[in-house]
Each structure stands twice: as structure tokens, then as C-alpha cells.
Amino acid sequence: MMSCLKIEVEDFVATVTLANPPVNSASVDMMLELTAAFDAFNESPDVRAVLLTAEGKTFCAGADLKNRPGPDAPAGTAFARQRMAREMSWSMVECSKPIVVAVNGAALGAGLGIVASCDIIVASERAVFGLPEIDVGLAGGAKHALRFIPHSLARRMVLTGWRVPAEELYRRGLIEAALPHEEFLDYARGIAKEIASKSPVAVAAAKDSLNVIDNLSLRDGYRYEQGNTYKLSKSEDAKEAVRAFIEKRPPVFQGR
Numbered sequence: 681m682m683s684c685l686k687i688e689v690e691d692f693v694a695t696v697t698l699a700n701p702p703v704n705s706a707s708v709d710m711m712l713e714l715t716a717a718f719d720a721f722n723e724s725p726d727v728r729a730v731l732l733t734a735e736g737k738t739f740c741a742g743a744d745l746k747n748r749p750g751p752d753a754p755a756g757t758a759f760a761r762q763r764m765a766r767e768m769s770w771s772m773v774e775c776s777k778p779i780v781v782a783v784n785g786a787a788l789g790a791g792l793g794i795v796a797s798c799d800i801i802v803a804s805e806r807a808v809f810g811l812p813e814i815d816v817g818l819a820g821g822a823k824h825a826l827r828f829i830p831h832s833l834a835r836r837m838v839l840t841g842w843r844v845p846a847e848e849l850y851r852r853g854l855i856e857a858a859l860p861h862e863e864f865l866d867y868a869r870g871i872a873k874e875i876a877s878k879s880p881v882a883v884a885a886a887k888d889s890l891n892v893i894d895n896l897s898l899r900d901g902y903r904y905e906q907g908n909t910y911k912l913s914k915s916e917d918a919k920e921a922v923r924a925f926i927e928k929r930p931p932v933f934q935g936r
Contacts, residue, residue, distance in 0.1 A: 684710035686735075687717060692876040693869070694727040694777075698734035703741035706790035708761065711768040714794075718771040718779075725935060728876040728883065730775070731869055732798060733782040739807065742789025745816060765790060769824065772797035773891065776884040778875050782868035783807040783846065784861075793824040799887065801828065801855040802868035803846035810843035828854055879917035880935040885909075 684700040684707065696717060698704040721727045734740060743765075772779055772794070781798035788810045795801060795809070811834075813820035825834045833852070836842055850858035859867055875883060885908040893901035912918055916936040924931035 683713060685713045685717060689724075689726055691873060692726060692728040693731055693872045694721060694724070694729075695731045695733070695869075698732075698740060701736060703738040703786075704734050704736065704791070705741050705744040705746075706765070706768075706794070707744040708764060711764045715764070715768045715771040718775040721775055721777045724777075725880075727777055728878075728880050728935075729872040730777050730779045731782060731872040732779055732794075733865060733868070734784050736785070737806075738785040738791075739783045739787040740791025740794055741786060742791050742812070743818075765793070769793055769797045776887060778872075778883060778887055780868050780872045780875070782865050783809075784864070786810070786843065788812055788843070789818075789820055793821045796821075796824040796827045799890075800868075800871055802857045802859070802864055802871070803849070803855055804861045804864040805846055805858050806861050807846040807858070808843040809837075809846070809849060810841065811837045812841040812843070814839065815841045830854075879915075879921065879931070879933040881915045881917045881933075882912055882921075885912045 684698065684704075686695075686697040686699050688695045696714075698710065700707060700710050704710075718730075721730060778800070779798040780800045780802065781795050783795060783801065783803040785804070785806055786808050787795045788808075789812060792809055792811060809829075811820040811822065811825060820838060822834055822838050825837065829837070829849075830852075833844070837844060846855065846858035849855045856871075857864065857867055889905045889908050892904050896904060917931075917933045920933060921931050
């Protein structure tokens with residue numbers, strides 16, 4: 681069976697490339713492979729950040745509609761597939777290694793859900809973002825979109841199927857960059873490398889804090905961050921950071 685992903689690790693950055701032609705649809709195989717990859721990154725000391733992108737002209741055109749469970753599918757097939765989609769997203773959100781996504785083309789439906797599950801979004805000026813489910817008899821993943829797209833725009837996308845150009849999302853301050861196609865991938869890779877240069881312990885604590893405080897009050901959220909800060913201060917990396925600052929040299933982090 682052909683893999684739907686290509687994975688390369690260099691300088692503590694894992695580059696994950698969606699490779700499920702012709703449009704990188706979110707097939708069962710791709711969802712399972714993405715889940716397994718991000719679960720594995722949690723226990724991979726040679727990976728400190730992830731760069732996610734795709735081959736071809738499309739980032740991900742959404743669910744694999746050609747292989748949608750039909751009326752003759754075994755009972756529970758549709759529910760099992762929905763669970764796979766949920767777990768794929770959570771494997772990315774909960775991955776301790778930050779994910780920079782470089783969106784090369786259309787990110788639609790489930791593809792937008794994949795983008796929304798990442799930490800930092802960089803796009804080619806050729807990219808568009810959409811929730812076209814209303815045109816194909818489905819109800820889409822608006823909750824994913826609402827992680828970075830505000831109320832009115834998200835509703836317009838859901839109710840009309842509008843495909844929003846990357847430059848429009850950047851104009852509204854919703855993605856990190858919308859760059860010429862020749863530049864976007866290197867820009868995203870630069871961010872991933874910068875994250876990978878930091879203490880892995882500190883980065884994991886920071887991402888954990890960011891995930892948890894999303895749904896907490898100001899008081900409870902800041903208290904949670906303080907708890908992570910206290911635990912982090914006991915690490916070898918934190919002590920190395922202090923020594924390096926005093927000695928005016930770059931720190932050498934060990935991930936401990």
C-alpha cells in the first residue's frame with residue numbers, strides 16, 4: 681500500500697508532506713497515518729518542531745467523498761470514520777511538538793480542519809480556505825475554523841461555501857503570512873527551525889499552556905501557566921538558559 685505521507689527529519693525539524701494525489705483528500709489511510717505520525721513525534725527526541733505541507737497544487741481538498749460509506753457499508757462505519765477524523769485533529773493539537781503549516785493551495789473542509797489543528801499558519805498567495813460542505817450535502821467542521829476565524833467570517837464560509845483567499849485572511853490578521861509561492865515554504869521552515877532551537881522542555885510546556893488556557897478564565901489560565909513555569913524552572917534546560925545568559929553565549933539545550 682502506498683503511503684499518503686512523506687516524512688523527513690533534519691536539524692530537529694520533521695517535515696511532513698501530504699502525498700495523496702490528486703488532491704490530497706483526507707482518506708482513511710491518510711487520517712490514520714497522520715495520527716500515527718504525530719503520536720510518534722511525542723516520543724521522538726530528534727523532533728522538536730514539525731513543518732506540515734503538501735505536494736501538488738492542493739493542500740487538502742477535504743474528505744474523500746469518492747469512498748464515502750454507502751448504504752451497504754457495515755453498521756458503524758460512518759461513526760468510526762468520524763472518530764478517525766476527530767482523533768487525527770487531536771493528535772495534532774495535543775502533540776507536544778509545535779506544528780507550523782505551510783499551505784500551498786486549497787485547504788477545504790477537512791483540509792481546513794487540519795490547518796486549524798496546527799499552531800502557526802503560513803500560506804502561499806495561491807492558497808484558499810473554505811468550508812464547502814453545504815454544496816455537497818454535508819455539515820462541516822465550523823468548530824475547527826473558529827479556532828482562528830472569527831464569528832461572521834466563519835458563518836459566511838459555512839453558509840455560502842466561500843473560498844477565502846490567503847491574502848484576505850492575512851489582511852484580517854488571521855494567519856501569519858501570505859507570501860509569493862516561491863517564498864512561503866522557506867519562510868515556514870524558518871519559523872520551525874527557530875522553534876527547534878529553543879529548549880524542548882520549555883516549548884512543550886508553552887504549547888501545553890496555550891492549549892489548556894484556551895478554555896479557562898483569566899485567573900485560572902494564568903495560574904496554570906504559573907504552575908508550568910514553576911515546573912520548568914527545575915529543569916536542566918532552565919538552568920542552562922540562565923548560565924548561558926550570564927556567560928553571554930548561546931545555550932545548549934538537552935531536553936531535560
